[in-house]
Amino acid sequence: MEPMEPMMPMSDMPAMVLTPARVSQPQSEAPASVTVIDRNLIEASGARELYEVLKLVPGMSAVKVDGNVPTVAYHGTQARDTRRMLVLLDGRSQYQPGLSRVNWNDMPVDIQDVERIEVTRGPAAAAYGANAFTAVINIITRDPRDISRNSVSVAAGNNGIRDGRAAAAGQSEDMAWRASVARRADEGYDEPFEDAKLPDAKLIETLNSEWLWTADEKNTFAVLAGGSTSRLERVQESGVADIGEYRQDPIQKGERAFLQLEWQHVFSDTHQLKLTGYGQYNNEVTDFKVCYFDPVTGQTGPGGGLFFSQELRDLFLANNSDIDATLNAAFSDPDVLARYGVLSGVGEDFCAVNELDVKEERYDLELQDTLQITDRLRLVSGLNVRQDRAQSETYLSGTEENLSYRGFGNLSAEVIRNVLVNLGGYWEHDELTGKHFSPRAGVNWRFMPGHSLRYVYSEAVRTPDIYEDRAKTNIRANDLRGAFASDPQGLLGWSPAYFFVTRTSPGTLESEEIRSWEVGYFGQLQELELDVRYFQESLTNLLSNSLNLFEFVPANDGEVFHQGTEAQLTWRPTVNHLLRATGAHIHTRTNIKTETRLAARNSGSMLWAWQLTKRWGLSSAYYLFNDYNQNTFERVDAQLRFRHRLAGSEVEWKAVAQHALNKAPIVFEENRYAEDRMWLGVSVRF
DSSP: OOOOOSSOOOSOOOOEEEETTTOOEEGGOOEEEEEEOOOOOOHTTTTTTTTGGGGSSEEEEEEEEEEEEEEEEEEESSSSSSOOOOOTTEEEOOOTTTBBBOOOOOOOOGGGGGGEEEEEEEEEHHHOOTTOOSEEEEEEEEEEGGOOEEEEEEEEESSSSSSEEEEEEEEOOOOEEEEEEEEEEEEESSSSSSBBBOOOOEEEEEEEEEEEOOSSSSSEEEEEEEEEEEEEEEOOHHHHHHEEEEEEEEEEEEEEEEEEEEEEEEEEETTEEEEEEEEEEEEEEEEEEEBBBBBTTTSSSSGGGGGGGGGHHHHHHHHTOOOOHHHHHGGHHHHHHHHHHHHHHHOOOEEEEEEEEEEEEEEEEEEEEEEEEETEEEEEEEEEEEEEEEEEEETSEEEEEEEEEEEEEEEEEEETTEEEEEEEEEEEEEETTEEEEEEEEEEEEEETTEEEEEEEEEEEEEOOOHHHHHHHHOOOBBBHHHHHHHHHHHHHHHSSOOOSOOOOOOOOOOOOOEEEEEEEEEEEEESSSEEEEEEEEEEEEEEOSSSSSSSSSOOOEEEEEEEEEEEEEOOSTTTTTTEEEEEEEEEEEEESSSGTTOOOOEEEEEEHHHHHHSSSEEEEEEEEEEEEETTTEEEEEEEEEEEETTTEEEEEEEEEEESSOOOOOOSSSSSSSSSSSSEEEEEOOO
């Protein structure tokens, strides 16, 4: 009988990482601080969603800020517009080009598909280019050659938790494949806000697959494909609620698909080549129905159509795009008064369906060469070309594209015995912002076996996204009824009709910049691993002001200075015990208040896992973040797992509970839980 998989697999291999310099190397030689979250830690955490395990990274913020939309940020600053970190999924950038964001809900992978997560803590643009600004999260899925069984799992709990997953895998002499489909759903925060339950339920479905073919000892080919769909209930926008009455709450629907091809060729033990190409597509639409208030009566009526009239748009532009000035001057303008008179004769309310839409496409081709020149000298270099396209009537009034070219190199040299120098740089040119170069230099000194000191200096940029650089917003009135549908030109002055507020980017924004240095220590004994770093980061030219459809104040005037200490410790006193502890103490100074909402002064986590017997496992975790927007996040999690055999299959049961140690809201007042989260799950491998 085949033995059950161990809950806490052990490894005598030295800690190896892939992400910091694009090549596998001992963690003690990496030009960065790195946090590795392997499958053992992921399973011990009990996390349902991928973003949750990133609480185990020192200095990382990972919370749901907008109801059902997770926010993940390293050395977090802004709570909602988190645009300063690169996330990779099997080498594909999840940083979306149109609206400069990482959408964790729509990421086409289930947490059970993930083999390990490597987090490079600090700027890594020297290896990955612009937007690897504060950190890089590299998510690596399971190799199909390591999967020997099919599986089915389900989970259910309070808060509407209903999850399911099915996975299959197969192997032959030179081929291996895997595929999984998954579904997860919950009802979001459940504490009433201002005596009303906010709509923030979600339903996510994912498909992830990989096919691997080893053609011969020198050539390997891989095909990865998948996608996701999502349905999120969204909270009403206060700005819209001030001028109208919602008749249909916002519903955000998303769909995503990707295809990735990869070829790896081994010239020799010291020379390898990798060619990767991928395309990915994202379509996101949020629609809602509003009946607009008559600006005179304050009640819904035909006069609400004035907000979508040609005359009010003209007045808005004549008043330098100032909303308050436009509304104050509206009934002093003869053209607006005439339009209001026409609308007053219509015998029905003005109601419209509005959409916030964006389609994004990315096509990426990269060639990477890894060459071990001598025993003491290694070079990783490559070229990249990328085409980004964003289409949106709401945000761009059409389609915009950005073509970029890149070249990179990372050189590792042992200049004297036990002293390793890492030099890296990334040159790029794109159509939006021109040319950039991001350098990094690091020195690692192994002063005794298993112990090293490092110094790293790096620079990086975050380039403005397509929306920031080329915004031209228009909110269209869709699905009009009655007289407004039959004669929009006569009643509103134009067809199609748009909301009177429009925003246009000046097209002169500069890239955000960061300069960072750190001094760190990495030590590894047989059962103990410790990483400590002191760092200083200076962020300038930040786009800190609002860039939404109503407030659009683009300016490179934000500044943030971080200074602090981080530590992470992994301890395995016996084969049955695992302890992971992290902590961070960070001082943040800024000239823009909104840049402090996720800037926790003190934060930490501790996870302990204990294999009680071959069948029973217990784990518990504690998280503290003090504070988020002057609110403390403090929570304890517990998980109990039991494995047994049934009819030739391996069955695992687990019970998970998350208990908040205080009743403080998470970042904003509306984000509250009234009850602890609890769920039960079962999985069968066969």
